[in-house]
Amino acid sequence: MGVRTPKQFCRVLERPLISYTLQAMERVCWIKDIVVTVTGENMEAMRSIIQRYGHKRISLAEAGATRHRSIFNGLKALAEDQPDSKLTKPEVVIIHDAVRPFVEEDILLRVVLAAKEHGAAGAIRPLVSTVVSPSADGHLDHSLDRAKHRASEMPQAFLFDVIYEAYQQCSDFDLEFGTECLQLALKYCHRKAKLVEGSPDLWKVTYKQDLCAAEAMIKEKISQEICVVTNTKDEESVGHLLEEVLRNELNCIKVASSDSQETRKLLSILEESSLPLLYPIVVVLVHCFDFTSVPLAQRMESLVWIRELAKKVKGRNILLSGLLLNYSQDEWKLQESLEQSAAIIAALVKERNSALAGQLLVA
Amino acid sequence: MGVRTPKQFCRVLERPLISYTLQAMERVCWIKDIVVTVTGENMEAMRSIIQRYGHKRISLAEAGATRHRSIFNGLKALAEDQPDSKLTKPEVVIIHDAVRPFVEEDILLRVVLAAKEHGAAGAIRPLVSTVVSPSADGHLDHSLDRAKHRASEMPQAFLFDVIYEAYQQCSDFDLEFGTECLQLALKYCHRKAKLVEGSPDLWKVTYKQDLCAAEAMIKEKISQEICVVTNTKDEESVGHLLEEVLRNELNCIKVASSDSQETRKLLSILEESSLPLLYPIVVVLVHCFDFTSVPLAQRMESLVWIRELAKKVKGRNILLSGLLLNYSQDEWKLQESLEQSAAIIAALVKERNSALAGQLLVA
Ligand SMILES: [Mg+2]
């Protein structure tokens, strides 16, 4: 697969992929318990992920040798007949993949409601490629009509009793070679699953390119969530101008004015919060002055504290940079500097590359 | 699809995706002619892409309303019976998608050889998801055995006479609703296509996450191809040390020593070459000195020419930055600075963000 670590443990912005998926599930308040199946050799790693990222409502169950055996173990952990389990048997159970981190509450709700009504439900997507059936000697036997078929994705949801019975009934062959839970519900419980159209976000992180895509999508998502850009009180009006130009590059930016005292306070608050555990937080300190009035080098020298402070907070996953903005009297020069500042800030926020933290940049 | 522009015209590192795919085809010297089908409204845009990026061996044909009609038009352009065509009818024709830029010579050769032998051949991949067949009311009718099916990908190759006859024979219904060329060769010319296992790189850029992945994959690829890092002659030995540390971050790096005269010459050569047309070229000028011997601000002031030069070459898609490396007597400090330098250079090379060009960075 071009990737050696199991994909759910591959790191995206330094954080294991599975932690993003768990976060997506935890955000949904009506999901009561989350059971993660993990192989023995990864059990300790999984425990430390849960602890480090503060995941809640998680129970662990031992993974089996195949997909179906793992799911069965997860269901057993939820079934009432397990004496040592603290979990209670749910009415509906969702089955999801650790490598589909972009699942939204909307599709979870839709499969759960459909499962309540029909006993089983699963997300589907249109086929991206035509599906063919090869003959034994590797030639085309026939191709399937793309319009009549769909890709079965996750999440899926089931009445617990339906899917648990299906797993209890099903053959060793199914447990060994099967891939489709909906098929088990059909075969052993005669429940024709409701198929629910999902969004492209449900895609499964399978290959190296999927990991790249996941990282890019996550970077884009968090760039729209939180970004703090502070500005010294020197020139308050520049803050507003910068905010305007920045809106062309990023959403939901707030440009806050502060002096170095307030900046340090802000950083302390961030350091003590749980935010930088989840993602690197980008903070850009913008210093505005007319480059013709003070030599750039002299001003940079006076801002060496930013480099020092950046080193200190980098260990806490806060990426601090300084930006010197040319607050020129020349309107054209000012506009150019504002636009370049916005482009630099957008680059820092979007790429979140820790190697570039601590620099004093010039626009 | 989350993307408004047709995907083949979406820009990856400022260059339309289709230009990457054309480049992948042009690299293969035994491909004689390349016919691109384009809709009338995109014809001019396509012509200017071909001119701007210097693509060779390309002919344009008008796209049809469906996939099969477009392919048929492309084949007609290659058929001898077209009076105004400068193209000659080939023995074998490859059919490929503009949105699969990562196709390698190896798989092209394999499908072509198989087509010569069997009349038709196409790349396949294992299914990532189970395929299901929905009933009319949106319930699961049955699911397909994943082990017995494959995804049909591109490239495909055909004896020209086989596929051309198939298209001439085929029904309007096929032209309108069909998706699979291999199926046409089977149905109308009784050729059971040879199915050839392809690599994950063949994936089709379909959704927004695929564009993100394509950009990341292209960035990674070119980071292994060309990166120029120059070093002033001040401290030659640092060049070697840096080269060593850099190897942990990037492949195929050459650290060249040069003075500012030589640097300008190198930049002129790059500017005049066709390289920056294809990708942004990253050049990092590393200046080594002991930060305790010369004040950093003073040294930075003496390097303002880098900012000016960077502005000039940025228009030519060359991303120039300066990097000040602390050539400290303290071995531990030197090592720290070398490692930070390597991380910064790797970030600049991997991300190729033009917003960060022209900066003087400090390690
Ligand atoms: Mg399944």
Ligand SMILES: [Mg+2]
């Ligand atoms: Mg096809």
